[in-house]
Amino acid sequence: MERYSHLRVIGEGSFGRALLVQCKNTQENYVLKEIQLPKNQFKLDMSRREAVLLSKMKHPNIVAFREAFEADGLLCIVMEHCSGGDLLRRIQLQKNTQFCVENILKWFAQMCAGAQHIHNKRVLHRDLKSKNIFLTDDGSVKLGDFGSACVLNSSKAYAQAYVGTPYYVAPEIWDNKPYNNKSDVWSLGCVLYELCTLRHPFQASSWKSLILKVCRGAYPPLPNYLPYELHYLIKQMFKLNPKDRPSVRTILTSHRVSRLLRSHLPSRSTETEQERRRLGRWSREEGRKVAHFLGEKSLMKASTTEGVDLPRSSYESPEPEPRKQWGCEPPDGVLQMLASASLISSDSLASAQQTGSVQGSVSDDPEERRQRKRWERAPPERLLSLLEKAQLNRAFSTFLIHRGDNNPLMGPLSQAQGDDTDGPEPGVAEDEDRLQPRSDDEDTDFEEESFCDWMDEIEKMFLEH
Ligand SMILES: Nc1ncnc2c1ncn2[C@@H]1O[C@H](COP(=O)(O)OP(=O)(O)OP(=O)(O)O)[C@@H](O)[C@H]1O
Numbered sequence: 001m002e003r004y005s006h007l008r009v010i011g012e013g014s015f016g017r018a019l020l021v022q023c024k025n026t027q028e029n030y031v032l033k034e035i036q037l038p039k040n041q042f043k044l045d046m047s048r049r050e051a052v053l054l055s056k057m058k059h060p061n062i063v064a065f066r067e068a069f070e071a072d073g074l075l076c077i078v079m080e081h082c083s084g085g086d087l088l089r090r091i092q093l094q095k096n097t098q099f100c101v102e103n104i105l106k107w108f109a110q111m112c113a114g115a116q117h118i119h120n121k122r123v124l125h126r127d128l129k130s131k132n133i134f135l136t137d138d139g140s141v142k143l144g145d146f147g148s149a150c151v152l153n154s155s156k157a158y159a160q161a162y163v164g165t166p167y168y169v170a171p172e173i174w175d176n177k178p179y180n181n182k183s184d185v186w187s188l189g190c191v192l193y194e195l196c197t198l199r200h201p202f203q204a205s206s207w208k209s210l211i212l213k214v215c216r217g218a219y220p221p222l223p224n225y226l227p228y229e230l231h232y233l234i235k236q237m238f239k240l241n242p243k244d245r246p247s248v249r250t251i252l253t254s255h256r257v258s259r260l261l262r263s264h265l266p267s268r269s270t271e272t273e274q275e276r277r278r279l280g281r282w283s284r285e286e287g288r289k290v291a292h293f294l295g296e297k298s299l300m301k302a303s304t305t306e307g308v309d310l311p312r313s314s315y316e317s318p319e320p321e322p323r324k325q326w327g328c329e330p331p332d333g334v335l336q337m338l339a340s341a342s343l344i345s346s347d348s349l350a351s352a353q354q355t356g357s358v359q360g361s362v363s364d365d366p367e368e369r370r371q372r373k374r375w376e377r378a379p380p381e382r383l384l385s386l387l388e389k390a391q392l393n394r395a396f397s398t399f400l401i402h403r404g405d406n407n408p409l410m411g412p413l414s415q416a417q418g419d420d421t422d423g424p425e426p427g428v429a430e431d432e433d434r435l436q437p438r439s440d441d442e443d444t445d446f447e448e449e450s451f452c453d454w455m456d457e458i459e460k461m462f463l464e465h
Helices: 040-057 085-093 101-120 155-160 179-197 209-216 227-238 248-254 260-261 274-280 282-296 333-339 349-355 366-370 382-384 393-397 454-462
Strands: 006-010 015-021 029-036 065-071 075-078 131-137 139-145 159-164 373-376 399-403
Touching: 029 155, 040 065, 075 382, 085 131, 085 179, 101 139, 101 179, 101 248, 101 260, 179 227, 179 248, 209 393, 248 260
Parallel strands: 373 399
Antiparallel strands: 006 015, 015 029, 029 075, 065 075, 131 139, 159 399
């Protein structure tokens, strides 16, 4: 921590703060993301995954990882600072002025290039949304916030839960069906639609209407002046059956829109089939290297309880911001929380901003704001009735969606299970369907038959530290 000077707080997420810091040696600015470390070992390892996964992504359209370390009960991830801020903000700044087609194509091509890099490593982002896509000085875009990402070839990834933002979540998630790279494609479709219209594709005045619209894939058509290829692409990306959606690789290489996108990418950035095969799988050895790197070089255990004092003042903040408190779960179940909330219409991104509804964590209750919002997966009808009176502004926040079907009211927001920000320890159950080969294997990444569960190795290595 002493290597960085604290310049300012950029923002607060549900897990902690993001600070703008400056490296004392190089004078370069970075974002330092502080994540409150959970006490539970399993959850601790989960929190470290964001650092592990981000460290492995090296691509011009992914926010660059610098280092990660632990200090004072916090996991700190230092990453590239994207001075243009996030894409949601940029969209909101447009008011009613549409982006030009070339800009839309350029940004979308870059997002796809970043997503392709992730998917080639069999990692799912799971929380692609305009708020998690960042703009640089030179006007390019980068995917960020790997806090929800998971490794596809781990059976645990599916069994645990889905972490995503309701407005951007694909219908298969609500339907408790397997998710894969195509679920990220749906979310990217939402971002593309936002770029094309400055509005969200699934406008709704209630959760029920939002989920129904998503599950029906019902969205207003794009304006006529946009190229036919974009109309067609959006239609494809919003196919209800994930199998019918193109992968990002297809979008970039062999889709009708590819020709328009390619001119916006350096020729090498669409990875070839050979590269895909080579990159597609992280070897045991590579997994070890990641774990070694994070475990021994970057992650320095320096919690004050261990007697190593690295106080926050080492950021040299003239006036440190008050630390976010991580309280216990709110006493009420998700139903109570949602039922007592008022309905807020979100008829456009712009109006959503006015009502505060695009700010994921906005709530009158500061204590409530600090909690990560979650619910247990319920069958759609039950879920819909639960959400009847829910506050729609929450649908722009990242949720942990449990995929169990027992008693949705006993969700992680209920006192019985509540402990901290990460929800209950998930039960792991293999889903047979998900392990079955599918007809469109070429374009859909399900688990490999014999998967290399290097994440387990990483977890074990962390446990040894
Ligand atoms: N690399 C980055 N460059 C510039 N700004 C960033 C970067 N990473 C995060 N931010 C900004 O920092 C703020 C906090 O980000 P963070 O990812 O911690 O939480 P969030 O995305 O707002 O919420 P949550 O993760 O709970 O959904 C956001 O306003 C985000 O736009």
